[in-house]
Amino acid sequence: MKDEDVVERIQKNPKFMQFVRMRNRYSIIMSILMMLAYYGYILLIAFDKQFLATKVSAGATMSIGIPMGIGVLVFTIIITAIYVRRANTEFDATKDEIVKEASK
Amino acid sequence: MIKAKHILGGAAALLAAGVAIAAGADLGQAQKQATNWTAITMFGIFVGITLWITKWAAAKTKTAADFYTAGGGITGFQNGLAIAGDYMSAASFLGISALVFGSGFDGLIFSIGWLVGWPVITFLMAERLRNLGKYTFADVAGYRFDPGPIRTFAACGSLVVVAFYLIAQMVGAGQLIKLLFGLDYIVAVSMVGAIMMIYVLFGGMTATTWVQIIKACMLLAGATFMALAVMFQFGFSPEAMFKRAVEVHSKQDAIMGPGALITDPVSAISVGMALMFGTAGLPHILMRFFTVPSAKEARKSVGWATTWIGYFYILTFIIGFGAITNLIPNPADYFVNGEIAKGLKGGGNMAAVHLAKAVGGDIFMGFISAVAFATILAVVAGLTLSGASAVSHDLYASVWRHGNVDSATELRVSKITTVCLGIFAVLLGIVFEKQNVAFMVMLAFAVACSANFPVLFMSVLWKDCTTKGAVAGGTVGLVSSVALTIVSPAVWEASLGNPKGSALFPYASSAIFSMTAAFAVIYIVSKLDNSAQAKKERAAFPAQLVRSETGVGSSSASGH
DSSP, rough: OHHHHHHHHHHHHHHHHHHHHHHHHHHHHHHHHHHHHHHHHHHHHHOHHHHSSSSSSSSSSBBBHHHHHHHHHHHHHHHHHHHHHHHIIIIIHHHHHHHHHHHO | OHHHHHHHHHHHHHHHHHHHHTTTTTSSSSOOOOHHHHHHHHHHHHHHHHHHHHHHHHOOOHHHHHHHGGGGGOOHHHHHHHHHHHHOIIIIIIIIIHHHHHHHHHHHHHHHHHTHHHIIIIIIHHHHHHHHHHSSSSHHHHHTOOOOHHHHHHHHHHHHHHHHHHHHHHHOOOOOOHHHOOOOOHHHHHHHHHHHHHHHHHHHHHHHHHHHHHHHHHHHHHHHHHHHHHHHHHHTTTTHHHHHHHHHSSTGGHHHHHHHHHHHHHHHHHHHHHHHHHHHGOHHHHHGGSSSHHHHHHHHHHHHHHHHHHHHHHHHHHHHHHHHHHHHHHHHBBGGGGGGGOOOTTTGGGGGHHEEEEHHHHHHHHHHHHHHHHHHHHHHHHHHHHHIIIIIIIIIIIIIIITOOOHHHHHHHHHHHHHHHHHHHHHHHHHTTSSOOOOOOHHHHHHHIIHHHHHHHHHHHHHOHHHHHHHHHHHHHHHHHHEEEETHHHHTTTTTTOOOOOSSSOOSSSSHHHHHHHHHHHHHHHHHOSSSHHHHHHHHHHHHHHHHHHOOTTTTTTTO
C-alpha cells in the first residue's frame, strides 16, 4: 500500500487524534514541570538569596542551595528519562497499532 | 558558555569574582606558556586516531546522505554521546570549573541553565524532527511551506548562529592552545581549521560523529577521574570538602550562597529562556537527530545526551571545589609569583588544568590539555558541517536549483562550502584575536531561540501557520535579537567600550522580548494570510501531522 493511502486512513481514524491529544498533553505537562523547577530556582535566587545560603543544618557548611541545585540537575535527567521510557514503550505501541490498522 | 557570566553579572560579578576568574572567564587573553610536549604528544595521538577513523569514514561517504547524516545509521546510544560531545565545549569544562573556583555556588546556577534545554527538545522536538526531517532543520520547518522563502530564511538563521558560535570557538581555541601547548595564536587557529576541514571534507558526518564520541568519552573519563580523586581526598564527604573550601577561599562562607551572578529577575528569566529554548534551535544539534534511523532512536539519543551532560556538570562542580581545596593552599605552585591575588598561572580558566596536575601529575595534565583541544575540534567540526549543509542542501539544491540536482553535485557543493567555512573561521579567528568575544555564544543562543526555534515550533505544531507568517516572525526574531544584543551592556559597554550606563537595552539577554515578538508576528501574519498558497499550506497540515507523529513515510528519508 502507498504511504499516501496509509496517511489518509490514519487521518480519518479517531484513535489517531485521541492519541496525539493524549501525548501532547503529556509533553506539555512535563515541559511545565521542567519550567517550574528551573524558573522557580532562578527566581528564588533573584528574590531570596538569603534562603539559599541557609545552612542545611546547624553547624554545617553546606547551604540548602547546593543540594537543591544538584537536585534540579538530577530532576532534569530523571524527567527526560521518564518521558523517553514511556514514549518508547507505551506510546510507540499505540502508534504502531494505529499504523498497522491503516496498513491492512 | 562562561560567556554569559559577564552578561549576567556584568562588572559586579567580575569584581566580586576577583582577579582569579576575571583574567580568563571568557577564555580571553592568555599568556603564552612554555611548549608542553606531554600535551602535544597526547593530542598527536588523538589526531592520529581520528584521522585514521576519517580515512575509514571517507570510504563510506559516497552520497550526500552519507555526508550529511552518516546514512542515518548511528544508534541512539552513539548519537547521545555524539550530541554530548557536540554540546560540552572547552568553555563549559574550563569555564564552569573556573567559575566555581572563583565564586563557588554561582557556577552551579550556571551549569543548570545549560542543561534545562534538553528536556524541552525531548518532549517537543526530537521525534518530530526525526520524522519530518532529512538533512537540515529547514526540511522540518519547510515541510508544507513554499521552499524558496522558508529555506532561505532557515539557512540564514543557521548561518548566523553557526558564525557567532564558530567565532567564539576559534578565538577560544587559539587562546587555549597558546596557553596549554605554548604555540603561536595564528598557528593554533590554523591548525584547528585545517584538522577540522580534513574531518568534515573527507569523513563527513560519520567522521564528525566519531570524533565527537571519542572526545565525549575522553572528557567524561578525565572529569570522572578528577572528581573521584577530589572526593577521595575528603573520604567522599561533600560536607568535608565544602568545609575545607570555605576555610581556604578568600570569600569564605560567601561561596556557599548565590553571589552576583543573578541581579535582576528580568535578566535572569531572559537568559534562562535563551538557554532553555535556544538549545532547541541550534542547527548543529538539530542536525544530529537526522543521523539515527527512527524516532525511537532519536528519543534514546536525547535521553543519553541529557544524562551525560548533566553528569558532566555535576563533575565540573566537584572539580571547581577540588581546585579551591588543592590549589589555594599551594600558591607557589599554581599562582603567578606565588601570590594568590595575582591569579592562577596562565589565567583563571586554568583551574581544571592545574587541578589535573595536582591530582594526576604531568601526564594527566597533558591528557586533560589534549582533551580540551579535542573538545574544540569536535565542536567546530559539527558547526561547520551544519553550516555547509545549510548552504548546499537549502540554498543551493532546494532554493537555487529547485531540487533538480543529483547527489554527487550537491555533495561537491557541500565540500566546497566546507572549505570556504573553514577558511572563513580561521580568518575570523585571527581578526577577532584581541576582541572580547564573550557575548558571542550568548548571541548565538539568542538568535537560535528567537529565530529558529519559533519557526520550527509553530510550523510543526500549529495548523494555521503559513510561509509568510513563519518567515516574517522568524526575521523579526533574528533582527531584534541581534539588534538588542548589540545595544545591551555586554556588547555596547564591555566590548565596544562605550561608557557604563549608556547601553539602550539594560538586560542581559534579548530572549524574553525577541522570542515573544517572533511568536506574536508568526501568529498575527499567519492569521491575516488568506492567499491561495496559505490555504494550500493549511490543508497540508493533517498529512504533516500524521507523518510527524507516526513517522509513516519517513523511513525512506534518511536514504535507506
